[in-house]
Amino acid sequence: SRTIRLAVVPGDGIGQEVVAEGLKVLGAVLPADVKLESTEYDLGARRYHRTGETLPDGVLAELKGHDAILLGAIGDPSVPSGVLERGLLLKLRFAFDHHINLRPGRLFPGVKSPLAGTESDGASTTRRDIDFVVVREGTEGPYVGNGGTLRTGTPQEVATEVSLNTAYGIERVVRDAYRRAQARPRKKLTLVHKNNVLVHAGHLWTRIFAEVGREFPEVTTDYLHVDAATIFFVTQPERFDVIVTDNLFGDILTDLAAAVTGGIGLAASGNINPSGEFPSMFEPVHGSAPDIAGQGKADPTATVLSVAMLLDHLGFAAEAAKVEAAVAADLAERSGTRSTSQVGDALAARVSG
Ligand code: IPM
Ligand code: MN
Numbered sequence: 001s002r003t004i005r006l007a008v009v010p011g012d013g014i015g016q017e018v019v020a021e022g023l024k025v026l027g028a029v030l031p032a033d034v035k036l037e038s039t040e041y042d043l044g045a046r047r048y049h050r051t052g053e054t055l056p057d058g059v060l061a062e063l064k065g066h067d068a069i070l071l072g073a074i075g076d077p078s079v080p081s082g083v084l085e086r087g088l089l090l091k092l093r094f095a096f097d098h099h100i101n102l103r104p105g106r107l108f109p110g111v112k113s114p115l116a117g118t119e120s121d122g123a124s125t126t127r128r129d130i131d132f133v134v135v136r137e138g139t140e141g142p143y144v145g146n147g148g149t150l151r152t153g154t155p156q157e158v159a160t161e162v163s164l165n166t167a168y169g170i171e172r173v174v175r176d177a178y179r180r181a182q183a184r185p186r187k188k189l190t191l192v193h194k195n196n197v198l199v200h201a202g203h204l205w206t207r208i209f210a211e212v213g214r215e216f217p218e219v220t221t222d223y224l225h226v227d228a229a230t231i232f233f234v235t236q237p238e239r240f241d242v243i244v245t246d247n248l249f250g251d252i253l254t255d256l257a258a259a260v261t262g263g264i265g266l267a268a269s270g271n272i273n274p275s276g277e278f279p280s281m282f283e284p285v286h287g288s289a290p291d292i293a294g295q296g297k298a299d300p301t302a303t304v305l306s307v308a309m310l311l312d313h314l315g316f317a318a319e320a321a322k323v324e325a326a327v328a329a330d331l332a333e334r335s336g337t338r339s340t341s342q343v344g345d346a347l348a349a350r351v352s353g
Contacts, residue, residue: 001033001034001035002033002034002035003034003035003036003037004030004034004035004036004037004067004068004314005037005039005065005066005067006026006036006037006038006039006066006067006068006069006070007038007039007041007062007063007066007068007069007070007279008023008038008039008040008041008069008070009040009041009043009044009069009070009071009072010040010044010071010072011043011044011071011072011073011074011288012044012045012046012072012073012074012075012076012084012288012290012293013073013075013076013287013288013289013290013293014072014073014286014288014289014292014293014298014340015044015071015072015073015074015288016072016293017072017293017294017296017298017300017340017341018072018073018284018298018299018300018302018303018340019070019071019072019303020300020340020341020344021300021303021304021340021341021343021344021347022070022300022303022304022306022307022344023038023070024344024345024347024348025304025307025323025326025344025347025348025351026070026307026310026311027348028348028349028351028352029311029319029322029323029351029352030316030319031319034316038070039062039066041059041062041063043055043059043074043088044074044076044084044088045075045076045078045079045084048079048083048084049078049079054083054084054087054088054091055087055088055091055092060091060092060095063092063096063279064096064278064279066279067279067314068279068280068281068282068310068313068314069092069279069280069281069282070281070282070283070303070306070307070310071089071092071281071282071283072283072284072288072303073283073284073286073287073288073289074088074089074287074288075089075287075288076288076290077290086145090143090145092271092281093138093139093271093281094139094144095278096271096273096278096279096280096281097139097273097275097277097278098138098139098271098272098273098278098280098281099137099138099139099140099169099172099173099272099273100135100138100173100176100270100271100272100273100274101135101136101137101138101247101250101269101270101271101272102133102134102135102136102269102270102271102272102309103133103134103136103250103254103257103267103268103269103285104132104133104134104268104305104309105130105131105132105133105134105237105240105254105257105258105260105261105267106130106131106132106261107128107129107130107131107260107261107262108261108262108266108327108328108331108332109328109331109332110331110332110333110334111261111262111266111331112262113128113130113260113261113262114259114260115128115234115237115260128237128238129238130237130238130240130260130261131238131241132237132240132241132242132243132257133180133241133242133243134243134244134245134250134253134254134257135173135176135177135180135242135243135244135245135250136245136246136247136249136250136251136253136254137169137170137173137244137245137246137247137250138173138247138271138272139169139247140163140164140165140166140169140170140246140247141163141164141165141201141246141247141248142161142162142163142247142248143247143248144163144164146161146162146163146164147159147160147161147162148160163198163201163246163248165200165201165204165205165246167204167208170204170205170208171208171212173244174191174205174208174209174212174244175212175215176274177189177242177243177244178212178213178215178216178219179216180242181216181219181241181242182216182218182219184241184242186220186241187218187219187220187241188219188220188221188222188240188241188242189213189216189219189220189221189222189241189242189243189244190221190222190223190224190229190240190241190242190243190244191205191206191209191221191222191223191224191243191244191245192223192224192225192226192229192243192244192245192249192253193205193206193223193225193226193245193246193249194225194226194227194249195223195225196225201246205246206223209221209223209244226245226249226252226253229243229249229253230252230253230256233253233256233257233260234256234260237257237260237261254267254269254285255285258285258286262331263299264284264285264286264302265286265298265299265301265302266299266301266302266305266331267284267285267286267302267305268282268284268285268302268303268305268306268308268309269282269283269284269285269306269309270282270306270309270310270313271283272313280310280313282306282307282309282310282313283303283306284302284303284305284306285302286302296339296340296341297339297340298340299340299343300340300343300344300347301327301330301331301343301347304323304326304327304344304347305323305324305327307323308320308321308323308324308327311323319351322351323347323351325350326347326350326351327347329350330343330346330347330350
């Protein structure tokens with residue numbers, strides 16, 4: 001028998017509600033001989049208001065002792081922008097060296113993409129085969145907080161935000177992306193950057209991408225500037241298989257990816273430390289949605305799909321596939337409005353059946 005030591009960080013807004021459903025499905029899918037030991041951590045806006053803390057060192061040390069982390073959402077309008085994002089979410093990603101930020105973009109059968117709208121004659125177009133994965137770098141780029149301000153409050157005020165790119169950091173994410181591409185049927189990898197303008201970082205990415213590529217002769221590669229990539233995400237998303245890109249481009253592209261694959265309510269992610277030195281963290285791509293928090297309206301599907309990624313990461317491939325199949329079946333049959341817990345109940349029933 002095996003024990004999974006799971007740290008649960010529901011966080012803010014709808015984070016609480018969706019995480020409860022994710023745990024429901026996780027509990028239902030695990031084999032009887034696997035023991036789930038989950039510990040909930042109160043982090044986010046409430047704790048910040050109560051104690052002024054975002055992520056105390058003691059909590060970070062405790063989190064480190066877990067096999068994985070399930071996170072709901074971080075951010076609240078009552079806290080100044082950036083405090084929780086930097087002090088909690090990004091701190092976790094950086095402290096646990098989550099350099100692979102994995103974000104699948106898949107259009108499930110039965111789900112309407114805004115792209116597959118209606119033709120001018122009113123007949124609906126067919127579903128596109130959108131099935132790609134964005135491998136977003138998670139620990140470098142403009143996210144490192146390397147910058148500052150000068151002459152604050154004067155008309156001459158200056159702010160810098162310097163993107164950090166190391167050969168080490170680029171190489172490990174690029175190699176991971178090649179491996180993923182190699183393992184997929186189409187074996188295609190696209191590098192997205194902006195090397196015509198961001199020449200210093202861009203050329204380093206481009207060079208390492210080509211060098212590592214020599215180890216993967218079967219993988220077909222191409223390169224797109226990020227602005228051109230946004231066009232193809234809308235006009236031809238089926239062309240993508242695996243995409244590798246920097247932290248900020250990956251952030252922007254994966255919101256667009258979510259939009260074209262049925263909305264942010266379905267987009268899952270994994271912040272992965274492949275070495276296993278630190279726990280990986282799984283979270284829906286969406287935010288805390290304070291406007292609908294506490295109303296049972298949030299779709300927990302993105303969290304449930306993140307749970308599938310978590311299972312896969314921990315070596316429960318069959319259980320992960322079961323959760324994905326349950327989501328696919330649920331999406332294919334969706335009609336009417338259901339509450340957050342009704343969706344969770346339906347998915348839990350499917351995986352235990
Ligand atoms: C995401 C979010 C975060 C990011 C924010 C909340 C720091 O937008 O997970 O995509 O920019 O990475
Ligand atoms: Mn984002």
